[in-house]
Amino acid sequence: MNRQKFMQDMEKYLRPMDRIERAELLADYDQHFVLGLREGRSEEDIARELGRPEEIAREALGDRYNAHETSDTSGVDPFDVPTFREMQPPSSRNRATRNFFAAVGLIFLNLMLMIPIGLSLWSVWLTLAGLSLLVLAPVAAAVDYLFLGHLEKAEIFISIGLFGIGILFAIASKSVFRAFKVITLQYIRWNARVMRGDVSE
Known part of the structure; x- marks a missing residue:
């Protein structure tokens, strides 16, 4: 049937x-x-x-x-x-009303809570990405030597250490970026489903 x-x-x-x-x-x-x-x-x-x-x-x-x-x-x-077809318009109106109030609720939720939290999370990634620029420390030491003719042993060791730390921050920022990307896309898709009324009750 x-x-x-x-x-x-x-x-x-x-x-x-x-x-x-x-x-x-x-x-x-x-x-x-x-x-x-x-x-x-x-x-x-x-x-x-x-x-x-x-x-x-x-x-x-x-x-x-x-x-x-x-x-x-x-x-x-x-x-x-x-007939069943005649019953659809009231149901559609109810669904449209529900979707409208769901959209209003989502706007307030996003403005008051989720957008600030999302920006805070992405600022963490931006900080990690900025710290990953420490990998350029050996380049800075080389430029210092080539243009200023000044290079000390301590500067070499520090630049090597900063290079290693920068690599660690780069790896961390890559992992954090992937995680935040998945979370952000899932939340955006959930918003779209709620706006369409596709979320099962």
Whole structure:
């Protein structure tokens, strides 16, 4: 059973239910299909996992289901039963409202907390990257010798030591850059998912 047939059967069996309650229940089951398809599962597998629409309706309706079976459904006004497509605009409006408030919340979260923290973290990397320039100490010593003709043994040892320290800072800054890059990109993607309303509840 595919998604369309499942939702049509659900709509048929849930006719005795209140219009708003029915719309909410149908929207919930349709959301199962949306999330399942996003995970790469087929419509048939999702429908099989959810169960038979008739049994779902019987459980949701309770006594109303038995009353529906014994009543004459020929007198049901077809215009009184909204189709599933007609139920989508309210759901879309609710989703748009939720996305709007999520966007406002994200703006405040980012401005007040995450952007300052992010800038602080990246300033740590910038400091490490700046200290890695100590690898140029031997170059400075060579320039001092070539242009000023002045070079002491202590200066040679210091420049060699600074060269080693600069290499360590360069390695550290490279590792920190990779870690901060991953964290930053993941946070940006999470922001985009929240703005689109893709984060599962």
